Amino acid sequence: MKTFYKIVALFLILNMSHATYSQEINFLNSEKKIDSIISLLTLKEKVDMVHAQSKFSSPGVDRLGIPELWMSDGPHGVRAEINWDSWSYSKWTNDSITAFPALTCLAATFNPDLSADYGFSIGEEARYRKKDVLLGPGINIYRTPLNGRNFEYMGEDPYLASKMVVPYIQGVQKNGVAACVKHYILNNQELWRDKINVEVSDRALYEIYLPAFKAAVKEGKAWSIMGAYNQFRGQYCSHNELLLNKILKEDWQFDGVVITDWGATHNTKQAALYGLDIEMGTGTNGLTTSKENAYDYYYLANPFLKLLKNGEIEESVLNDKVRRILRLMFRTTMSSNRPLGRMNNQEHLDVARKVGTEGIVLLKNKDSFFPVNPNKKITIAVIGENATRPMTVGGGSSELKAKQEISPLQGIKERYKNANIIHAMGYASGPSAYGRVLPSKFDANTLKQEALEAAKKADIVLFVGGLNKSHHQDCEGGDRQSLELPFGQNELLEQLAKVNPNIGVVLVSGNAVAMPWLDHVKGVMQAWYLGSETGHAIADILSGDENPSGKLPFTFPKKLNDNAAHYFGEISYPGNGINQVYKDDILVGYRWHDTKHIKPLFAFGYGLSYTTFKISEVKTDKKKYSKTDKISVSCNIENTGDISGAEVVQVYIGKPKSEVKRALKELKGFYKVELSKNEIKNITITIDASKLAYYNEAISDWTLEKGDYIVYVGNASDHIVEKVKIEIE
Template structure:
């Protein structure tokens, strides 16, 4: 071996790579010509790097080397890629080869509210601030890919993972996800939008094959992913566990090759969900770029399926060497990975990030304040004034951590202010007495492990405390335990767990002045609704939960959140559950979305099934008057923009915010349609007595339906109805227009 020649060659390669890194483009300029030139330069650099890589080095870049990282190429200075869950906070550090936590003492973070809460703000600007602050924390922790946000559509209230997503409406999810992505990626951290696609239940998630029409696929389940790619410029996408039409989503020819990479021109990296890959040939040819988690069941690991035996590892290498798979396939994957690196860990102008700073806590609190939804307020039960009264706070959820559990989204926050602590800090004049009332078990499997506490004793104490109080705040709902709002399984029941319904009835028998604080990422059954004076949906709010809840309960902040999904009265009123088990959860691991495009409020309104609470619904402590509603004209061409304007006035006694919502429907359509669909919204903050003008613009082309007969979008000519209001079932005015 000629050591001198080897060293000389290595030095030349190192110098070439150093030159690449020094000359890497700092930004993509706004000028189209300059941008194009810089992209060409970048692509040339990437091609040059690929030419220096051995086949083994290229294959090694396409699969995990640990639980949350993939290999670089040390001899060329190409870094590893480090990933982390999750969508509302950076997860604590995981061990290299197991799901045990690494035991770091410096990996505590800010826990932001879960994405159902973010969606409920109906505030895209706030979503961008959320994403930016979360991205700062990921960058501080030296992460290259943040595994979130999630935009799977809320189809059934039993889905254990709904709390991680942005609701039932594709337009809302699309509008909210784009600024989130841009905010994260300003930090040189790739957002990874998940789970692509049709991952709408946790039950059988690794086996179930979803059958859905092309129309529902394109109109309901793909728009938020499309917006993430085309409008958000997302740098990575995570495949889903389930199958679509018999083929796993992590290597699905239609979803990944044809739609994502061809039709949408996605130039980023497709990452498998952990253990989401199942075949070397399909993984190689049908769109997967980085394979993660194979050989793990989510709880343990198998040495028989260690990293070199991943589908995109040694088997992939052998298939290329044998000629079964062309080397161009791995080159495309590496090209995408290097492109992501130049945007992240090989970027020359990457910021440093921050963690647990005041600005992050403030944004977490702001999202909580704007996302909390006031559902019922009989006799102005809320806000609760800080007076010389006794407040009974009932329920384990008033003190239980809601950042622990939930699966991959569980967090290790620097602190988590409980609702009870938040109320005690806010109410200086009132006497606050807490009783647990009910209790779950000791672990993430709480729903199947009974609590060691005596249920009867807890009940007796809660009734005693409630009887002696002026008002009762019952903190109930779900938590992030197995079989509730948690990854890996769906809920078993629509009603509340742990005997909450019975306990609430007992409390109402001794004190009628009760407000229910619902903590969940899902709709629940409310048989007691007519008996309580108030209901407030507070989601999972993270580090600042207690302060955010106290802000709204006290009236320091006027609630302005709107429901991002419908609450059915009973489970059968939900579209997914209206057709029996073939629609949910499926039969023999095959599931057909029989409701088709009629998801959520589309189902309720088209089928005239009243919801308990409608999509877009949310009360305020003040009153708003919407007047002067009109469109700029009555007739439009297909390429026109429809402008809807109105005036909104705060006629009450408190500053507040209202969400103007614009829905559009097509009567006498040539195809089945929902009565109306959300096409625009605007959140407007108003001081007492203030009036503002609202203007919402909708592209006429966005009223098209996906025409299966031509496999493309089709804009029907003719009459349309525009519905303007502040909830899907609360419409102030209907305007007729025509598209020529």
Template sequence: MKYTQFIIAILICSVLILFCSNNLNAQNKNNIDSILSKLTLKEKIAMIHAQSKFSTPGVPRLGIPELWMSDGPHGVRAEISWDKWEHAEWTNDSITAFPALTCLAATFNPKLSKEYGISLGEEARYRKKDVLLGPGVNIYRTPLNGRNFEYMGEDPYLASKMVVPYIQGIQQNGVAACVKHYALNNQEKWRTHINVEVSDRALHEIYLPAFKAAVEKGKVWSIMSAYNQFRWQYCSHNEKLNTILKKDWNFNGVIISDWGATHNTKQSALYGLDIEMGTGTDGLTHSLKNAYDNYYMALPLLKMVESGEIEEAFIDDKVKRILGLMFKTTMNKNRSFGKMNTKEHHSTAKKIASEGIVLLKNNNSFFPIDTIKKIKIAVIGENATKKMTLGGGSSELKAQFEISPLEGIQNKFKNATVLHAMGYSSGPSIYGEIIPTEFDNKKLKKEAIEVAKKSDIILYFGGLNKNHQQDCEGDDRKSFELPFGQNELLNEILKVNQNVGVVLISGNAVETPWILKIKALIQGWYLGSITGEALAEIISGDVNPSGKLPFSFPKKLKDNSAHYYGELSYPGDSINQYYKDDILVGYRWHDTKKIKPQFAFGEGLSYTTFKISNVGANKKVYKQDDKIIITTTVTNSGDREGAEVIQVYIGKPNSKVNRALKELKAFKKVHLEKGESKTIELQLNLKDLSYYNESISNWELEKGNYTIFVGNSSQNIIKKLNIIIK
């Protein structure tokens, strides 16, 4: 009886919530229509372009407030001056720096993505931001892309599953997420003008799914356009892309241009751009040409509407969308006050960092290192001390604190003698410039070798950093190998001491010619405020690593799909770029072309062992409305707790179209105590196996035989199942 009453109560609450939600939406629509009728054309035009670097104006006479935005996929950016690209030098804008989105993707844990979004949204709300410019979901196509660290890897399914809870977490605080960069912004080199040519099939199967999920499942309130062109129209006012977004996906939010990504008044009006930001780089400070009233969607658009060249209805649609966004954010009377730099936020940042760190090699159980032993540990490498919350372009952060890897090791290994040598220096982190180092790198290398000689264990912290032409906005890396002479330094260290574990701090894959010589390798990402503590807990074994790579590590650059086809495929000829790899991006390329990667998508080791058994499917033959349910038993057969990620890939042998050997279609992270077993289910819809048929401009589910691959990485498949779709 009590159970029945409980169910009835839940149903009543659900109906009331739905009623209130519908009533509120209707009320907001009425309010929007009422406000629109009171706005002058000039006031409407003012609302659709910037008034400062990061704000758009309201309408004071009607009580409509300004709309304030901030960069922030990994934390809320420090305050920027009204008209200049300079810090405002506030003293109260230091924040919690969360791990980069590559690390979040490596957790393969959507629940953590929700926590990330909630915490970040709370900090944005406390800082009185209405729109947070993130997350980024551009597909990892080349390891040279300077901005890959801001994105969620090479697989559209993984990115789709991770982006939705992130958005929901941010927006429950009354702050709009702004998913970026829509679309095909897969490199920084020539990003402001390069014209991307890609098939409709690759567009829909690889490069758009995460954006689609953000709109249809995440209900995101805003989207940021990309800089580049697609089929000779800039993405900010691209007729095809924005038709897909607003009509095919029914996106009812706001399209915001990337800063300076608008190029045409008429196309902006007709092809879907709602807010123009950053046109010209100096605002009011240098010339009338770049003043806000001279933006493409400012006075030039006003004149076109007044002359009858553009219908006012196009402006009304933009203003309605902006007002709709405002009622959810800046005019939302019910949103919380937010909070910043709390213990809960630090805890969330640490959990994400810990679950995202990936153990890639561990010969003779080099890791974990016993904290009780009285040994000499050499911590070598600039990345052991370099602040990684600084730099990187617009994702730079002013963190309240940042625990370095060296600090983390020193605090964790109290019984050890921790020696430190910088080893190399990259120079200061300056956006858009390469500043030579003031250090003598020959001297630094010599000091590192001397430290290595007298140590029992060497922890080498290297990789990339957020300097220009590294993991940084504005340009791509110039080389796949480790920069700043690190390969030579590592080889010299290995000559005097072979007990070396490497920790790569980066948001990109790097070439690893020394991989056979070292004992162990950790991919450590950019981990934010709690970097050193999270790494030390993995290295010491206090936390068992469970991260999985969200992208492939090719052995050499030519093994990557974008680079295989030569310069026209990447980086283009400075005018055009052709995605000749089509749908075969990342592991799809490696699998289908039988090019073995150095480390595979989905790969990651643990300090315990897992057994995957009893893999089965609910049916052998499926009809189109059926669901595929995969069951498997996962057993922790080792001697400590840990977590494994079960991954389900689907392939279509003898397809009538070119396909990848297999594609990720489901995954689940399973936490197990030592000796524990769990039987889990992974479910997918048959429509998820469809391909984009260009001849009908729609998705098609091909009938016939399919193969289900179940494993714990794209290269480590435990079981194959054959099914039939009729």
């Protein structure tokens, strides 16, 4: 072993920069320390380290000064303190945090630099709260608009998710806190998530569902990964031989820790042999009440110890898990230069507000309804329960205890001091609930009449509606039951538009919704769940203080069956309760709509601005490329309007006459550009030619086809301004 270290060190000296060399030497020194620690641990001490000791911690070894590992839910804020043995909150007075916008909003910014700020800020708060592992970010692919947990993820496109997740991870981990990327993999619905067996082709697996996780590991250098609840090809994802041993740890050389989702372990031998490192949350409550020292009865506790003692499993299997855990500790809780972190503060709130304003997507703006002049003395009717309903609570494990949450109504009142603001709920849902639907205490007809009266008195109506964080909405543990807006909002909007045609809609949701009322309103903006600074971010856009620049990270279908997952019937979604087959294969989201010529309600990448832009002079640096070349796509982007703004130039590439089934085009690059009035910039987007390959199931590897390709440049997947033909030799 000593000879090995000497050889590696010599290699590093000859081939690496000083900074990289220092990092790698520190890594090797840590590995030596880990070797010595493992040799000192008893079998029981090592087994104890690979399973929980409480709801959100795993044990260390007091005898050797090895600390515990403490985890916290994310991904858009550090969850309030949970009791040791139950899901109830500890009711601390010092665990209030900054609630950042949900990850759908972050993805909608198309701004990787902002993702880095987001990750660093949340990492600072996690470190201040003495957390070692933040359970986030989430990067499961948006496959169906009914998935209750879509709001926690980064949209339908693997390239976008890859580019946005890497800086988030790096930002978090600068604080000595591990990002735990979730949910690996194919957890694309909440219904039957704990048992459904997903069958998907290798092409779809490698081209759609794995890339963002691969980027998280290979580029983001994530220190931990969370296994999903569901099964894949007959094995649970939290102990899956192909997913964890082969792809994650062998092919990608992941050197971190695989942690189960809470209660996702099902078998001791499979958990031991198929890649799981830390088991969390086993049992209906995470702790059985019928046994003393119940954590010792986890699959990777006493049952694992018994198999080791009997020689049925080699101790080297356990040692690998402990090595990974100790490596995680040297990166976090045993790091010698770990920052102290910071509690929620104004800088974090500023980041949250910035993400919110850049993520809000302007979907419709007839007659320049938006922005609404904040200096006019007008009467504004703000209608909708979501104008005042808190959205940081609820939603499942991602619910937050925010130090502040500025409601949309409060934000509007603060900005529109010259206006007469009147509010009516209009509709009502029940209280936030996880796992059940609670009825409202309000009378629906009374609320509707109050809203109509308010609309009649107003110069303009701002309808703040959408979904919420309760069961069967945007919430963990269950899927939506319809694409429609709930609680009678569609009917209410139709009636409001009849009494006041000057109506704009602010949708608060993490999912696409149907809009049968779209032709009857003048403006629509998608406002997501924006966290602590919700009202301020919305008011920034409504007033024109900020120019909207968000782009949709997923497609809004006109009707549910226009979505590929639903087009193929129940076996495709939600499955039969036992198995599910992804019959949409690689044609997810805009890939399906483009290829099948199904017009969406709003396309992936779509988003309006208060100014206008022109893309011109699109060209590539050459016409023929080899597989090792980089394709440079350049263009001019001009702000042709009257105010400053930002546009996202999007580059898609397609392969006509391919030897295999392909999408018409796929996102391969994007660039967000800030432009002053009348300003023109020339930008270049670079794409590795090798990234145009498809996953060849015949050889279980990637194949780059020779021949012609089409480069599509535009500002939405359905708005391409120019095409350029290139050739791969």
